[in-house]
Amino acid sequence: MxxxxxxxxxxxxxxxxxxSYLKDLSDADLLVRPVEGMxxxxxxxxxxxxxxxxxxxxxxxxTSPALPADFPEGHGRDKFTEDDPAKFYSVAKYQELWGAQRQATLALLDSLSDEDxxxxxxxxxxxxxxxVGALMNMVGGHPLMHAGQFVAVRRKLGKPVAI
Incomplete structure (x- = not known):
């Protein structure tokens, strides 16, 4: 390797x-906070x-595909307290956007040399x-920093263990 x-x-x-954590969640489930303030x-x-x-x-x-015009502002650091469902997307739309970005990310990785x-x-x-290598590795590690909060939401919703 x-x-x-x-x-x-x-x-x-x-x-x-x-x-695995998203596969059985509804759009409304995405707006559940694991605990107040999270x-x-x-x-x-x-x-x-x-x-x-x-x-x-x-x-x-x-390298990356475009995001919807309202996306960056709607998910900025100052928007984490927002709870209006109209300001967010469906599970399917998030998966679509992330899938497109992930394809671009992996294409970039494939194009990089060891020197890059x-x-x-x-x-x-x-x-x-x-x-560059550390940034690319961060792409993989960063979601895991949030996964614990996803598990807490799943437990709060009574969802089965996903992994």
Whole structure:
């Protein structure tokens, strides 16, 4: 296994986990907060899509598909308290948007050389992911940071264990 294989494995594993947690949820379920003050899944999924897009665009601008015009603002850091269902999307739409972004992300990964993975850009890349390889690995790891909150929502809704 090489570095790109390991990164792809992380991306694929997190996708499988998130997909398992979403597969039997309704659109209304996405707006349930695990506990008061925590983000609901609709905001988190939008955040994950936007973050993945941001990371990919840092590496190679113009790689990602466009998002709906209201998407970035509706899922910004200042919108996590929003509960109006009209301001969010359906489970199917989130899956569609994330799937399109994920295809672009994996195409980018496939196009990168080992030397590309080592590239740094301290002007653009965040300190927690200083190389292209670290940014690509963050794409896989980031959803797992949110998965615990997804599990809490599932338990609150009485859903079966997904994994």
């Amino acid at each position: 090489n570095a790109k294989d390991a990164i792809r494995n992380t991306i694929d594993m997190s996708a499988m986990i998130v997909d 983000n609901h899944m609709a905001w988190q999924i939008g955040h994950l899509i936007g973050a993945e897009r941001h990371f990919v665009e840092l590496i190679r601008p113009g 993975l080592d590239r740094v850009d301290p002007e653009k890349f965040p300190p927690f992911a200083p190389t």
